[in-house]
Amino acid sequence: MAYPKPSRRSWAEPWKIKMVEPIRMTTSADREKFMVEAGYNTFLLRSEDVYIDLLTDSGTNAMSDRQWSGLMLGDEAYAGSRNFYNLWEAVTRYYGYKYLVPTHQGRGAEHILSKIMIHAGDTIPGNMYFTTTRLHQELAGGTFVDVIIDEAHDPANAHPFKGNVDLAKLRHVIDEAGPGKIPYVSIAGTVNMAGGQPQSMENLRAVRAICQPQGIPIVLDATRAVENAYFIQQREPGYQSKKVAEILKEYCSYTDTCTMSAKKDALVNIGGWLATNEQGLFEEARNMVVVYEGLHTYGGLAGRDMEAMACGIAESVQDDHIRARIGQVEYLGNHLLDWGIPIVQPIGGHAVFLDAKAFYPHIPQSQYPAQALACYVYIDSGVRTMERGAVSAGRDPKTGEERFPNLELVRVTIPRRVYTQAHMDVVAESVLEVFEQREQARGLKMTYEPKYLRFFQARFEPA
Numbered sequence: 001m002a003y004p005k006p007s008r009r010s011w012a013e014p015w016k017i018k019m020v021e022p023i024r025m026t027t028s029a030d031r032e033k034f035m036v037e038a039g040y041n042t043f044l045l046r047s048e049d050v051y052i053d054l055l056t057d058s059g060t061n062a063m064s065d066r067q068w069s070g071l072m073l074g075d076e077a078y079a080g081s082r083n084f085y086n087l088w089e090a091v092t093r094y095y096g097y098k099y100l101v102p103t104h105q106g107r108g109a110e111h112i113l114s115k116i117m118i119h120a121g122d123t124i125p126g127n128m129y130f131t132t133t134r135l136h137q138e139l140a141g142g143t144f145v146d147v148i149i150d151e152a153h154d155p156a157n158a159h160p161f162k163g164n165v166d167l168a169k170l171r172h173v174i175d176e177a178g179p180g181k182i183p184y185v186s187i188a189g190t191v192n193m194a195g196g197q198p199q200s201m202e203n204l205r206a207v208r209a210i211c212q213p214q215g216i217p218i219v220l221d222a223t224r225a226v227e228n229a230y231f232i233q234q235r236e237p238g239y240q241s242k243k244v245a246e247i248l249k250e251y252c253s254y255t256d257t258c259t260m261s262a263k264k265d266a267l268v269n270i271g272g273w274l275a276t277n278e279q280g281l282f283e284e285a286r287n288m289v290v291v292y293e294g295l296h297t298y299g300g301l302a303g304r305d306m307e308a309m310a311c312g313i314a315e316s317v318q319d320d321h322i323r324a325r326i327g328q329v330e331y332l333g334n335h336l337l338d339w340g341i342p343i344v345q346p347i348g349g350h351a352v353f354l355d356a357k358a359f360y361p362h363i364p365q366s367q368y369p370a371q372a373l374a375c376y377v378y379i380d381s382g383v384r385t386m387e388r389g390a391v392s393a394g395r396d397p398k399t400g401e402e403r404f405p406n407l408e409l410v411r412v413t414i415p416r417r418v419y420t421q422a423h424m425d426v427v428a429e430s431v432l433e434v435f436e437q438r439e440q441a442r443g444l445k446m447t448y449e450p451k452y453l454r455f456f457q458a459r460f461e462p463a
């Protein structure tokens, strides 16, 4: 047989499909109409009008048969549910924190943490903002200051750890504000808004060395920390023979507290938590959760949700799982790179980010090129993506001016265990088509702007 021998051995997903959910194809004429009705905002589309939904990897994951069985083991007691203790055990075993307060999702934990730890006039340094995280910091009277390395703001820079903190910037912020005005340093791994970019272990250790002597705690946004651990395994000297689970635990050990949106790494459709090693914070959080979320042994979740999360955490740290998960994102990203399409490099953990400024140099940022690009991709193929640029960045709460970030991106986000390689091919071809039509593209103007997290509900029309 004269088949050429492949240059490498392929990998395949470490699962097979047991149940399928049909998806609907639409015509481009349909989609143009849907886009107008949705005010040129992909958040306002109906899911049934979407063919391949790459809006987010949040809560859109496919659960395993074990997780679904876990749903049947829900102990729906108001207080002291068995599933709460299973979840607590899983968080302690895999993330290492001593105490757990469940919340309905990540922002529930951010809300409680910010209310407890931040006082008016405080400064919170962090490795790039996240929308909900920063908003809760601001609502509590704090000001977020970005101390990520400069490379993170340059989409073409191939630094392997673009999530790293610039230690000189961090020291400067601490000196300026005074350690007493810094309730904690806010660390995320991977960094969503930078393009799903990881932080190295060495960098987190260095941040720890700066903070600890001054009594400044580190709060980790652990939403995609398993993906961060995988990148450390792949890229950081000394970690190649360690398991992702081991790396995750070491990474968390340099932090005091974490907030978590379990809708990402932990492979569930809803859930989150606040976990900490600090007994005082735990007691306050456990008390406050009853005001905003629910009793401290369910935090706004059903018992079955906590069981699915406990099981999802254990699955999420398996090397086979995470290699295939990030491998699929890399497959899509490499396709686009081969065709010369401008994306954020290196390819991120949860998504491929299209560089809208490079697509559309003729559209000024005040006409939201990334928002427009997300619309063109949807109209072309029914693939739904998300703007991560000026619309997401919103306005400065002090001046009311719009913020125009360096990164004007469209996030093509891959849910875990949901789509196949063939779906990725369709997505890549659609992005190529839109790239080839780039010169005809037009910008947008905002016709409706909500006060908080405007990107969710803003409406637009062609400029």
Ligand code: P71
Residues within 6 Å of the ligand: 055, 056, 057, 058, 105, 106, 107, 108, 130, 131, 132, 133, 188, 192, 221, 223, 224, 260, 261, 262, 263, 272
């Ligand atoms: C994502 C989301 C969901 C989302 C949130 C806001 C705007 C658009 C989409 C949520 C995160 C996250 C990080 C790093 C905290 C949250 C909030 N991401 N930290 O990427 O990525 O968690 O959604 O469970 O409340 O699509 P929550």
